[in-house]
Amino acid sequence: EVELLDSGGGLVQPGGSLRLSCAGSGFTFSSFDMSWVRQAPGKGLEWVSSITGSGGSTYYADSVKGRFTISRDNSKNTLYLQMNSLRAEDTAVYYCAKGGDSWPFDYWGQGTLVTVSS
Amino acid sequence: DIQMTQSPSSLSASVGDRVTITCRTSQSISIYLNWYQKKPGKAPYLLIYAASSLQSGVPSRFSGGGSGTDFTLTISSLQPEDFGTYYCQQSYSTPFTFGQGTKLEIK
Numbered sequence: 001e002v003e004l005l006d007s008g009g010g011l012v013q014p015g016g017s018l019r020l021s022c023a024g025s026g027f028t029f030s031s032f033d034m035s036w037v038r039q040a041p042g043k044g045l046e047w048v049s050s051i052t053g054s055g056g057s058t059y060y061a062d063s064v065k066g067r068f069t070i071s072r073d074n075s076k077n078t079l080y081l082q083m084n085s086l087r088a089e090d091t092a093v094y095y096c097a098k099g100g101d102s103w104p105f106d107y108w109g110q111g112t113l114v115t116v117s118s
Numbered sequence: 119d120i121q122m123t124q125s126p127s128s129l130s131a132s133v134g135d136r137v138t139i140t141c142r143t144s145q146s147i148s149i150y151l152n153w154y155q156k157k158p159g160k161a162p163y164l165l166i167y168a169a170s171s172l173q174s175g176v177p178s179r180f181s182g183g184g185s186g187t188d189f190t191l192t193i194s195s196l197q198p199e200d201f202g203t204y205y206c207q208q209s210y211s212t213p214f215t216f217g218q219g220t221k222l223e224i225k
Binding site: 035037039044045046047050059061062095097099100101102103104105106107108109110111 | 150152154156161162163164167168173203205207209210212213214215216217218219
């Protein structure tokens with residue numbers, strides 16, 4: 001059974017940093033693109049970033065480019081999102097998802113809440 | 119960027135009704151169109167991928183259609199558990215944009 005477990009969210013001040021993690025199991029982690037999608041309070045879903053199975057290619061939404069870095073450790077079946085220079089508008093529930101380029105997001109983590117506030 | 123336009127933005131329907139949600143894209147995306155159901159406090163749930171393929175485990179009352187720029191999600195006979203917000207999403211090119219959502223309420 002495919003499982004994704006998000007973690008790492010919390011309260012951070014504007015300008016601060018946070019690293020999210022997503023542990024995958026039940027599938028060959030290194031064979032699949034992985035992504036982060038977020039939902040701000042009262043808003044819709046927003047794609048944030050994707051990474052290919054090998055980690056060789058990464059993609060970002062313009063809203064986070066230059067501030068967020070997606071990475072993965074296939075030996076640990078874990079996906080990461082390093083978030084720097086956080087802003088109030090980054091406040092959201094962040095979901096990791098299996099899938100990316102040309103593929104649907106077929107499995108999702110439970111979500112982790114990031115709150116950026118002073 | 120590919121823009122996604124969903125309609126309606128909200129609707130209220132009765133159990134047993136047939137419901138159709140549409141999604142239009144600003145440029146052709148072939149069949150790289152997916153549909154998700156989102157309930158408060160829960161992760162999104164994939165219903166339909168590649169425009170018309172039913173994800174494993176999804177009830178057969180859900181169906182999808184279309185190609186190019188115009189797509190539909192149909193629920194053939196609405197059930198009480200189908201409340202929530204429905205999103206279309208394109209996986210054709212980055213940024214992998216979502217529609218703004220359609221909030222479905224059961225009367």
